[in-house]
Amino acid sequence: MNILIFGIALLLPGLFAVDSALTLGPSSWDISQQRFWGTPIANFVFWIGLAHAGTFFSAILLVLGARWQHRVAFMAELSTLAALMVAASFPLIHLGIPSEFYQMIPMGNLRSVFVNPESPLVWDFVAILAYGIVSSLYILLHLFSLQKSSLERFRRPFAWILFPLVLWVHTIVSMDFAVTFVPNWQGAYFPLYFIFGALYSGVALVLVLTELSGRRVRAVEDLLISFSWAILAFWVWEALAKGIWHSEILVLGFLVPQLLWISKIREIQGARVLVAISGMVSLWWERLLLVQPESLDWTWVDIGLLSFGIGAFCVLFSLLRRGVQKAFPLALDENALEELRARPVQFARKPFWISICFGALAALLFAVYFVWNVPSITWMRLIPILFPIAALTAALSLSFFAARKVWSSKRIAWILGILLLWGVGVWGLVFRGSDVSYSEAFVTVSDQAGKLKSSAVDAREIWNARCAACHGKDGNLNRKFVHEYYPLPQTLSLSRIDSLGMDSLKRVILDGRNYMRPFRGRISDKEAAALVHYLKSMALQKEKGGLE
Amino acid sequence: MTSFAYMLTALIAMLPAPFFFKTPMRVPFRAVLIGFCLLLDELFVCLLSSPAYPHYELLPFQMLALSLCISTLFLGKRRRLFASLATILWIWIDFFGMLSLSYRGVDFLWMPFVVLPLAFYPIFFMHPYKKETRFCLAVIWAAAWILSYAWTP
């Protein structure tokens, strides 16, 4: 409850900042003219890092067989979902035109444009989308397995899919920086560096959340110390290889967690929480300095976005926890969990391998399709999006197998049908896209530069330059070029021109018709009128020639 | 960076490997041990190599991967799991490291990715605690190390 109120208190001012950021665009927050990236990206990297905690505790420790992982698993999984939602909102805020984010979906050439699979942002988009869906499915599976023990055998297979995926996601976030030519963003070691940074801040978050719910897990504290040593190695390497050194990060992120070695301090709950928070702060600051090393000329929107992140996380987390508490009271009851843990561990081998095969097949098909259509790309650079596609497909198929254990096939058919319908709808929306609002381009061209033409001679020049490619220099069709069009452009005979009237012809030139593109904005009204006259004069000449 | 210095880094990486998982130890102590070794690796790379070497940024972490791989040879149990995880970690570090370097015009070396997956054969299809298996794995990892040497004129 306290978390919820705290969250709302931070979220409301944060929402104003988000509103400002969306309406005023990127100039409302601080951006250096050299890098063009600012706080939203730093916040994105930070929150996506926190989103790793859940999977780390739940999936990775499950796979590695840590005995205490179930004690923090639910908490961590819920925080993953909440942090992921917060993280996903920041890149949208960052965009110049947020409503067009879907252009990054690698849908092939459905909109006549391929995405650029070389760009780490496309990898990012796919990986985060896959991670969001798979981790939601995983938490659902976990919750339902409390009630139906037959689902328990699907958890480990699922964890094996999620384990590499979570590391993959952060690797790819690190590639956003590592592949660039910005000197302080370069680093071939970034994948590992970012993963450790993410796990470190994630562990700190879980520590805070467990302490807030009045429990203590010593193993998490041990992990915090361990990761502080891991991250130290990277900070030292940053200093040795690139000369980047920030002592405040080192103090907050490395020295302060060492206090936990002293048992007197470690026994104080407040001290533990403060140490974890200090770790998170240092990592947030580190990301900010990575994105924006030189100027910190913050506006209130920068601070508002920070407050939005924390507030939205707290609100989402506490709402999710309440929801789970209502629907699955067992999930947060430690004694009940302890009993459930005594169930024998099984591993659904056959569904797992079948799902893996499906995933591999999907990735392969995607790769073949892309390489077939865009042979010019370096296909190796396609690999980063192949794995999330494979993992997503495998997770979906595994969920299907799990669903068959608990639901009748009729119900599953219904759900699949609805999902399919929804998917087709989304696909259609993306395919259609939004209108590219270049209304400006169609503003009537006013004669400002004084170089527009209207005489008959000029009209012939315009005709030859603009129209002749399809309609032919003499007004007869240029069949060689337009033979594949249907319907063919009209034959411009005198009778037809007369029946249409000059005005409507002018409209056709300006607004387009069938395959003819509108020329408004490219030629002026006057020019269009001149063209119509020229058209008519050509038709007249042809008529005369025919009569002769 | 000369090939001799490169082999020296391998030696430095392998030396502490047997002690990583030998004695039962609390998690944070082990983390300090490994973190300290990584720091030493970085120091050695700093002294032995120069930024002119194309994989300079990557080298300490390749060393870490190598030492983690070697350390699994000395594990008492769950050798299969950890040997395969360590190998995958190595592939991971090499692949994404070289991928990001390839955007800067450094050649992408293919051979490590051909050789490293071969390690899965001894890991999964040979007896995990026999001498031959350990020998096979050591040979494969050594080969991968040699093949990921980015030769510079």
Next chain:
Amino acid sequence: MKISRASFLKLLAGAMAAVSLFGCRKGKPLPRNKHAKSLNKPDKNLWQKEIDEARLLKPRPEPLAPVPRPGAHPKFRNGNIRFGMAIDLDICDGCGKCALACMLENNVPRVTSEDAKKGRYMHWLELRGKMPVMCAHCGNAPCEKVCPTGAAVASPDGFSSMVYPRCIGTRFCGANCPLHARKFNYADSLTLGLAAKFNPEVPLRPQGVMEKCSLCIQRLQNARIQAKTFGTEWLGKNVFPACAEACPKGAILFGNWLDPESELVRKTQNRGIYAPKSVAKFLPAVVYLRGKA
């Protein structure tokens, strides 16, 4: 949970108050892409003034590095056109007429005073010291590699083009350009009266997209259509971008690097060819001439 009438009203009032706060933004929201007429008589002096202002911010010329003569574009090895420029620094005196011509030709907007303070000028061709600097049209362009939507893309004519309707404003290209030649539309300059349509052939760019030197692609395309219409072989002859046309000393040479007859290739024989150091390794098509080879 039952809500009493009083508490419901309280809740409602609170919610209304919170919502109304959204109207209290300090800056005015900028309506996107509204139909708006450009100024009837834009004062070109305003543009000139901005150029003079901007050049004070960048008093140092770009460091140069020698490069080989630009050849075929690495993505279009078999093409017969690679447009490019050579700017003769021995002749250029930094008068800045090219910069103004560029802005007028491409309808480059001015910026708000806040953006100007932060150095966010939109000048496609800017003067760094006395040196005119624009996009180098790299063959291995870093910007093209990182653009997710393919808005920054190599043109078969061997230069780096920008497709505005594909741009969603991730600004990754701008971050990755070592020359910092890419400009971002922070404001809706048309609505603010900072843009004018001097040249009807070039669309004004909406807020939120990147832009940069296009080598006056509209002129190139017009010349191509003309050549196609009359059925002549083109090879990029007889066309000049605005900056080259405006240069009083003829210091900016434009042409096709792959056409041995072109003025560009002929006049750069036996000259020292340089490129900005930061992009020298990316096979730029826009180079600088200095001294003898």
